[in-house]
Amino acid sequence: MNRLFEKIGILLVCLMGLIYSAQNITLIIAALIAVTVSSLAQVWAGRKAAWVLIACCAALCGIMPEMLNMMPLLMYDALWEKKPILLLPAAAFMIHPLNISRICFAVVGFAVAIIMFSRVSKLEKKVDTLQQMRDDAAENNLALRDRNEAITLAQDSEIHIATLKERNRIAREIHDNVGHMLTRSLLQAGALIVINKDEDMKEPLESLKNTLDTAMTSIRSSVHDLYDDSIDLEKSIKDSISTVDERFEVKLDMDTDSDMPGRIKLCILGVIKESLSNAVKHSNGDKIFISVQEHPAFYRLLIQDNGSCTKISQTGIGLENMQERARSAGGVINFTPSPEGFRIFMTIPKKNNAD
Incomplete structure (x- = not known):
């Protein structure tokens, strides 16, 4: 869009010089040819067809001097194509004795075209730089998000492993400590039942032994479940x-x-x-x-x-x-x-x- 506005500005400068230097039908013909070629050059940007059209227009200055006033517009396209050499035919005709005013307007137009090209090219470079920075920022954000997800997964995995290890430790401690103490208590209760001579104590001792046996069974089941869960x-x-x-x-x-x-x-x-x-x-x-x-x-x-x-x-x-x-x-x-x-x-x- 910036290039279009710049071209309109250059075209107005060219038309002012053309109107001042010529007052016949060739004025309209030169303007139409230049506008058409400039439009096609932008459509075919980067193609050899655009280069040929610009060079042919420059050569037309030999048979249609009015085209010289429109050369700034084509100079703008040639600069974008990085082929200013395409306007050499027009430069060759400028050294011939021509209308001084036409040459002056052409020089002014060339200067305007170069200034506008420089301004727009710098602006587009800045836009490209900003676009690249935005793309890099988006890419970095995606990479950061992936890295954060990986860190979260790693942390979850570490927590899971730590949980399993803690379950295994608890199961081992219950087995080694509480389990052994209950086993000893069961043996002691059994020994008391064997040596007991008091009929009044027989039933309480049997109840105590059954309670200890139930507790031992419950401990075994809990330890077994903890140990099973501790294996991933x-x-x-x-x-x-x-x-x-x-x-x-x-x-x-x-x-x-x-x-x-x-x-x-x-x-x-x-x-x-x-x-x-x-x-x-x-x-x-x-x-x-x-x-x-x-x-x-x-x-x-x-x-x-x-x-x-x-x-x-x-x-x-x-x-x-x-x-x-x-x-x-x-x-x-x-x-x-x-x-x-x-x-x-x-x-x-x-x-x-x-x-």
Whole structure:
């Protein structure tokens, strides 16, 4: 828009010089040609067609001297095209004996065009700079927002880990302190019942023993729940994966409930760690897929790589460890070697692991 207003101002200066220097039909023709070429030059900015039009108009000064008065308008376009050399034909005709007033108006027009071009170009550079600053600020704001989100997630993760560690500590202290004291109290109550000869004390001692036994059962259940909650299975699996991510591209697919029993979590985590260790030692593949799924009646673990393996060693310590872990949780584990990859499939029924 600024360029359009500048062109209108230059055009008015050109028309003043043209009216003063010429009083015939060529005045209108020269003005129409110049306006048309200037408009096309702006539409075709940066194209060779615009350069050719400006050069042809400059050459017209030889046969139509009135065009010289319109050259400032085309000078403005040539400056925007960074091709002021296109007006050399017009400059060549200016050195010939012509109407002095026409030359003076042309020089004034050139000066006005150069000044306006300089002003508008500086203004547009400032606008571009401001636009760039605004874009940079928006980009920095987005980066800052992403960084803040990452920090928030990291803080939430740290809080979650700290909470799990605190639960584990509380469970351990309850087990080591309160649990042992209750066990000792139960033994003492049982001993008192055995050595008691007073029939009036028999029923109170039995009630005391039952109360202590109920408290012990409640403590065991609470400790068991705290310990189960203190194990973050997904994070533990990801930590194990991070130890081999330089060697393998590992994809993890998890779909489990948060109240999975702790012994099942430890079993699954132990099998995954053992399988990753075996993959590092024996697999010639570069990808591993791990899937942990919860079904209505059982938990399922699938681990598969893309290495070529046609047989397995039945005496391998790693495989024996995985089998022992599966048996300890009441589950079944199978190993399937093939040219397409080594596959580990384990299922653990829920009914054998109910709290």
